[in-house]
Amino acid sequence: MVLVTVIVPTFNRKEYLKKCLDSVYKQTSKIFEIIVIDNGSTDGSLEYLKKCKNLKVIENDSNLGASVARNQAIKISQGKYIWFLDSDAEAKSEDCLKNMINMMDNDSNLGEIGGEETFFDNKYQVRISNTQRNQDGVFIYSTSVKNREVDYIATSNCFVRKDLLISVGGFDPGYFYGYEDNDVGFLIRKLGYKNVIDDGIMAYHYIDKQTRLSNFFRFHKNRVRFLVKKENLLFLLFLPLIDVITTLKILPKRIEELKKRELKDIGWYNKEKKSKDDHIVVKVVKLGTSYSSNLFLAYLWNLAYLPKTLYTRRNNKFL
Known part of the structure; x- marks a missing residue:
């Protein structure tokens, strides 16, 4: 058996x-x-x-x-x-x-x-x-x-x-x-x-960085989709504002991480943009630009697919 x-x-x-x-x-x-x-x-x-x-x-x-x-x-x-x-x-x-x-x-x-x-x-x-x-x-x-x-x-x-x-x-x-x-x-x-x-x-x-399809867009697209599937309407209406507050809240920790790590070692940073080590200010600007632009695109994607996501919220059957 x-x-x-x-x-x-x-x-x-x-x-x-x-x-x-x-x-x-x-x-x-x-x-x-x-x-x-x-x-x-x-x-x-x-x-x-x-x-x-x-x-x-x-x-x-x-x-x-x-x-x-x-x-x-x-x-x-x-x-x-x-x-x-x-x-x-x-x-x-x-x-x-x-x-x-x-x-x-x-x-x-x-x-x-x-x-x-x-x-x-x-x-x-x-x-x-x-x-x-x-x-x-x-x-x-x-x-x-x-x-x-x-x-x-x-x-x-x-x-x-x-x-x-x-x-x-x-x-x-x-x-x-x-x-x-x-x-x-x-x-x-x-x-x-x-x-x-x-x-x-x-x-x-071991987290194989060569084959994992990780980037900020996919991360935020999936994160927002997950929240749309599980959260109430009032929370979702304030989600963009909550995102801004959360980003500011974790910013000090991100900066401390960047002091110790290169951009290429940040898992969700777009692979095609990974580069050699830079000054901390340059790294913060690069990461921040990628983060915010992909967050915006993730919201656009979720707006476009909102009807499908809401349907899945009610009918989560894939087997």
């Missing part, structure tokens, strides 16, 4: 993918199936996958996005539980899956569990996945967490009940990449379940 289905979407991450799957094969608990969705890789990933044993592969001709890929796998999954891993993530412990199963079996109030450690401030630390009403990409980091309740679990390492995924309708393809896990986590909490991270079920998330 298959208790757990491991789902891994991938696109041109062959070397990371090997680490990811090796960490799954090494798990002490073996009651699982693995489904990898290849989104049109051209780096030999598909050829590598075809050599792997005990593995199902879904082949897409092009990059359909993480949401579509995960939904494809959910539809053919056989497990009671689903374990989502990003292909640039690696289970930290060989007992990770065993610990996840035990946690879920012993607490029926748990919806999602997991957690990720990313490289921050010269060491791997737990990244806390919380979505405040208008959180703007400022993550909280910790060296250790024990049964900490959060808003959502990042799908880089997320263990969830399959029946809950079906109940909330799966992943919204409208996000393509980014905020799709926030969306699912919010809907699961709305049903009354808890989402929890813990040291015993962590994964290292």
Whole structure:
């Protein structure tokens, strides 16, 4: 009997993918199936996958996005539980899956569990996945967490009940990449379940900067769309003003970050604009210009697609 289905979407991450799957094969608990969705890789990933044993592969001709890929796998999954891993993530412990199963079996109030450690401030630390009403990409980091309740679990390492995924309708393809896990986590909490991270079920998330389609426009487009789907009308009317206030509020922290980092290391800064290190004033101007212009474009996009988003708010079914 298959208790757990491991789902891994991938696109041109062959070397990371090997680490990811090796960490799954090494798990002490073996009651699982693995489904990898290849989104049109051209780096030999598909050829590598075809050599792997005990593995199902879904082949897409092009990059359909993480949401579509995960939904494809959910539809053919056989497990009671689903374990989502990003292909640039690696289970930290060989007992990770065993610990996840035990946690879920012993607490029926748990919806999602997991957690990720990313490289921050010269060491791997737990990244806390919380979505405040208008959180703007400022993550909280910790060296250790024990049964900490959060808003959502990042799908880089997320263990969830399959029946809950079906109940909330799966992943919204409208996000393509980014905020799709926030969306699912919010809907699961709305049903009354808890989402929890813990040291015993962590994964290292290497965050492959070469293939992640991150930029300020996509970030804000998805963030505003997420808020339109979940917030009340009064809040949405004041959202542009709240955005301005939030930006000013986090500006000092952003400036401190920029003193220590180059623009090329800022995850949501447009890849095509990344450049060599500059003076702090130049970096602030460049980042601020990119941030504000893409925020404006994100609002325009959401206005254009508002009817579709409002329909999805009422009919969030993608499985």
